[in-house]
Every structure is written in C-alpha cells, then in structure tokens.
Amino acid sequence: MSFFRIKKNVYPLFAIVASIAIIVYALVMAKRASCSYFLIGAYFWIMIFGCFRSCLRMLPIYIIVGGLFSALFYLATGVASSALTMANRFGGIFLAVAIGMSVESVTMTRNLSQLRCPRSVTLGMLIATSFTTVLRTEINRVRESMKTRGAGSILNPKIFYRAFLIPFVTRLVKISDTLALSVETRGFALGKVEYTVYKKENIAFSDILFLVGIIVGGTLAVVL
Amino acid sequence: MKAVELKQVSFSYDGEKKVLDNVDFFAEYGEITLISGASGQGKSTLSSIICGIIPNVNEGVLNGSVLVDGEEMQGKRLGTICRKVGIVLQNADEQIVHKIVEDEIAFGCENLAFAPDDISSKINEVCKLMNIDPKWKTRSLSGGQKQRLITASTLAMGQKIVILDEPLANLDKEGSELLMSILRSLCEKGYCIIISEHRLDMIMPYADKVWHMEKGKIKQIEDAFSYLSGQSKQIDDVCPRFISKDYAFRLENVGFSVKDRKILDDVTVAIPKSGRVVLLGENGCGKTTLLRLISRLYKPTKGRITQNIDERFGQKNKGSRKWFKSVGIVYQNPDYQLFMPTVRAEIEFGAQSKEYAQCVMERFSLAHLADRHPHSLSEGQKRRVSIAAVLASRPQVLILDEPTVGQDYEGLKSLVDILNSEHIDSGNTMITVTHDVRCAKALCDIAVVIKDGKVASIGGKDKVDEFFSLSKD
DSSP: OGGGSOOSSOOHHHHHHHHHHHHHHHHHSTTSHHHHHHHHHHHHHHIIIIIHHHHHHHHHHHHHHHHHHHHHHHHHHOOHHHHHHHHHHHHHHHHHHHHHHTSOHHHHHHHHHHTTOOHHHHHHHHHHHHHHHHHHHHHHHHHHHHHHTTOOOTTSHHHIIIIIIHHHHHHHHHHHHHHHHHHHHTTOOOSSOOOOOSSOOOOOHHHHHHHHHHHHHHHHHHHO | OEEEEEEEEEEESSSSSEEEEEEEEEEETTOEEEEEOOTTSSHHHHHHHHTTHHHHTSOOEEEEEEEETTEEOTTOOHHHHTTTEEEEOSOGGGGOOOSBHHHHHHHHHHHTTOOHHHHHHHHHHHHHHHTOOTTSBGGGOOHHHHHHHHHHHHHTTTOSEEEEESTTTTOOHHHHHHHHHHHHHHHHTTOEEEEEOSOHHHHTTTOSEEEEEETTEEEEESSHHHHHHHTSOOOOOOSOOOOOOSEEEEEEEEEEEETTEEEEEEEEEEEETTOEEEEEOOTTSSHHHHHHHHTTSSOOSEEEEEEOSOGGGOSSOOOOHHHHHHEEEEOSSGGGGOOSSSHHHHHHTTOSOHHHHHHHHHHTTOGGGTTSOGGGSOHHHHHHHHHHHHHTTOOSEEEEESTTTTOOHHHHHHHHHHHHHHHHHHOOEEEEEOOOHHHHGGGOSEEEEEETTEEEEEESHHHHHHHHHHHHO
C-alpha cells in the first residue's frame, strides 16, 4: 500500500523531470498568453505536492526580478507582449527552482545512488549543496579578520588578493583536504565498489499524478 | 591480543628526512592508549600509518611492519584498512556532509555496504552511546556535539580499533569528561582506543598506557601518573597583584539575540582598565559572543556597553579602523588573520616601528622564521605569529579567544609567559576565553563565569578554582 501513501516530498527524479519540462514549456511558449495560464496552474499544482514553502519563498523574488525585467523590456520595445514573454520565461525558471528547492539534497543523492549514478557525482552534489553555507561563513570570517587587522578596503585589488583571497583560499583548501580525508576514512571509494542506500526512495501514486499533471497541463497549453 | 603493533617502522615524506625512525609501538584491546609529545614530533604521522592514510592518501617512504589485529597492513588499500580501524580526525565541523545526524552516521555504513536494517540499528546504538539525537540538525550542534557526532559516525562502522586525533581540543571540561567516559565504556566492551592529545590533565584519569614521542622516536612511559601530572600542572602567574582603579568597559544589562534565540541576557559587568579578565563557561554559553560585543564586532540587541579607552571612539558601538588598532583581537583559528608574504612583514604590518616588530619577533622566538610564509608554518607557530602580529601594534585592549588550543605544555607555558610579560610592560587590558585549566589562573585577575547567557558569578583566581572543580564534580 506504500504506493498510495501520502508523501511529503516529490520523488526526486520526477522533480528533476518536472523542472526541465516546465522550463522547456515556458521558453518555447513564452510569447503565448496560454503559457501564463499554464504557469499559474503549475504554481498551484506543485504547491499541493509538497512544494508549498518553496513556492511562497520564490514568489516575492519572482515578482521583483520578473517584474523588473518585464518592465525593462516593455520600456525598451513599447510592446506589452514582450513584457509578457519575459514574465513567462522568468516564471518558468522560478517554478523550476521552487521544485528543486523542495527536494532535500540527501534524498536526491540517495535516489541517484539507487539508480547507479556514479558516486563521484552524487557525493559531489551533496558536498556542493552543503558547501554554500560553509562558503558564506568563511567569507564573513575572512572579511571580519581584515577589519580587525586594519587591512583596508576589499575594493583595492592588492588588498583583496593578500588579505582576502589568500586566507580564504587557504581555508577552503584546508576544509576540502579534511573533508576528503574524512570521507575516505569513512569507507568512501570511487569505482566499482559495493555500497548500499540507507533509505530508498520509492515512487508513489502521488508522484505519478504530479508529473502527469505538469505534462498534461503543458501539452494542453500548446494544443489549445 | 595486540590490536595494533608497529615493528621497526620508519617513515619519510621526501625519502630523506625521517619523521618516524625505527618505531616499535603497540596498543591492546580493552585499553585507552595515549600518544603524547610536543607538536611536530610525529604523532599524527603515526596515527595516519595505523589507519592507512599513509601511504594510501599521503605518499612517502614507509618501511617496517604494521600489524592490525594480527594482520599485516602494508600494501592493503584504505577501503580494507578502514573496515578494521576507524579514525576521528581533528576539526569535526569541517567533516560533516549531511544535514541530519542520522544521515551523517549512515554515510560510513552505506559505504561499507551494510544492510539498511543494520544501519538503522547501528544509528540507534551509537546515538544512545554518544548521547545525541538522530533527528538533530547537524548545523545547529555545539562543538562538543559535533565531535561526538563524528565519533559516532566512525563507531557505527563497527571497527574495534578507534584512533582519535586531538578530540578534546575545542571541548569544555564537561564535554571532555563526557567524551572520555564514553571512550572508557567502549574499552570495557573490548575496543582499542588510541588518543593523540595535548590536554593531558583531561586524559590523566582515563589513560591505561602512555607513550611519549620525540624526534620521530617513541617510548612507553612506565610511571604514567608522574609523567602526566608533570605536564598537567597549573602555570604560575608572574604578574603583580592587580588593583582596580578605573574601568575599560562597562556592560549594563547587555543582551544579544539572533531571531528568537537569546544568546546573552542581562549581562552586567565592568572590565577594569589594565586588568586581566578570564571568561569561563561551557561550550555555547555565550563567551565568544560577549567578546565580539566588547570588541564591537556585534551590536547588543539590548542594554548598553560603555568604553573608557579613548573619548575619540565614542559610545556608538561602531568599530572603526582606529578602534581595531586599539582593540586587538586574536581569533581561535590563526588562518584568517595571516595574509602577508613573510612572518616579518606580517608582524611589521600595523607595528609601531620596525624595531619594535623585531623585538616582538624575538620575544615570540620567531626570528628564525622571519622570511617564511606564515601559511607554511606549523599550527603552533601560526598561532604565535598571529598573536605577535596583533601585539606588535601595542593595542590597549587585547582580546584572546582560546589562544592555547592545540599547544603542547612547553608551548603553552611560553605563550602565557609572553602574554603576561607584555601585559606588565604595556599595561594593556587583557580579556581571554579559555577552557584550559592549566593556564586560566595564570591569565586572570578577575574571572567571569557565564552560564546560559548570563553572568553566573564574578570573582578572583578562586573563581577559576571553583569553576573547574565544580565542572569536575
């Protein structure tokens, strides 16, 4: 019965496919009004399937960025349809990002591991997603140290190189070295090595419904 | 049966200079084996050889016999060795890959192809042992919890031989004792625990065998108690008795919150001018935040901080370039603060004069390293350079966040002596955060104990004794 269970998140691989489908539809049909209807429908559709928070988070960013570019294009061309085209293109991209944001990196990694995707790719993805926080913290710490040692402005190329870039790169190299060593000593190896997946991702009925909904919606927007 | 045995092992990174020279060493199941010695004597190299990092990851010329559980390990791949020997590296924070504790622990088990049900039971077992919750978010863990998580993640892989490289470096007394008692209980279950550590005062009650490393040679210490107690003594304070006249900072009902989380609340304390204040407290109690508020890196969300260093700086909590020339900050990690091409240039940067920079370099025994790049130095040397560089600008206030982490006993003594003699010469105000019982009293005129973001008590050197003995209980 697990096939019919209520799931919190979309099956990761379907999330990737849905994101790509939305981008393709939005880019191909950007000039049509039906594209806007499709994107609005897709927005509410993906909200139902576990992307509620990410959709709400992306909305204000879309309004600002999409609105800005649409306004710029309208001012440049004087034609309302070019503003609509831009709004649709950005809408597609932001919707795809919203779906991506709602998928946990660990579930995505496990799903790809299950499908025998090379481990260098899956671990790389996992580390890359967790590294954004590390990067932000390191940048803040180096900038703060520059301030406390009176190194001067970061806009000066010489100071940027010496007081920012050198300590920053040194830290990143150190962190990467430690991480690589830790991962290897915890049994990670590339090549044909046997491994298991702790929590397997399984397809549920809701996942199929989610993907079919996106594809049918997009197709209808093209046909009608 | 011996868990680990090294026979006539020699190692050299470049094929010429021997880091280990004909070393004979063993560790047994059911015991905690301590490897002690000054920085740079080969302790980490020895650990790396046992767990297969050398020669599988770090290359070099390795001779002799390395037996693990009676089996020769020379020529075996890291993937094979790590099934027998687990290693917990330094800097737990930098090793966490996953967002949730259970995923992090599962990582090693997945790599060793454990069945999902086995992984689940391993996770529950080690989480219970290490006193952590499998559902916790890894980024919100304290330093001590992260250290326990990385240890748990290693233990879940099921090795009976576990090596820990400076596991207590960033832990407070309570966290250290918890970790050590867990390791003790593992020994009782038949594990072989090998620890490389500088904080011998913490290890003393737990170590079964002690080995001393020096210049690539290792010898077993027969009288472990005398050896350990000799290197765990409290350092004497050489500063004259301090009498408070005026204050440098006055904090009134100071609070600091991030979103809804209160980090500091209602902190009221006066930091005397030309005094030495030590901030004490458990990991995560708010000591570093308090340092950052005093040094104007953060602004209080509540209350008021008044400075009495110089009228020019005003009372607006804004840290200008001139402010940071008067308030020198030494970070826990020296990597952030070193950016000049040579040690000499690093110390001369911001120094009052080149002559004074030279004098500081000699005082810190760095003159022979003057032309080296700061990032090419050992951790202990880098720490000395970062402190020397800040002191060379003769700040009126010196703020030190865990300045003694990773220092061996001799290095610790010399660092405390330098800081105190500089304090006597310049009359600076010194504010230090430390977990190290050996040096806390020697750097203290006034001790401020912080608990759960509040000042729990203020006193003199007796407060240091009280704090550490209470922690011990």
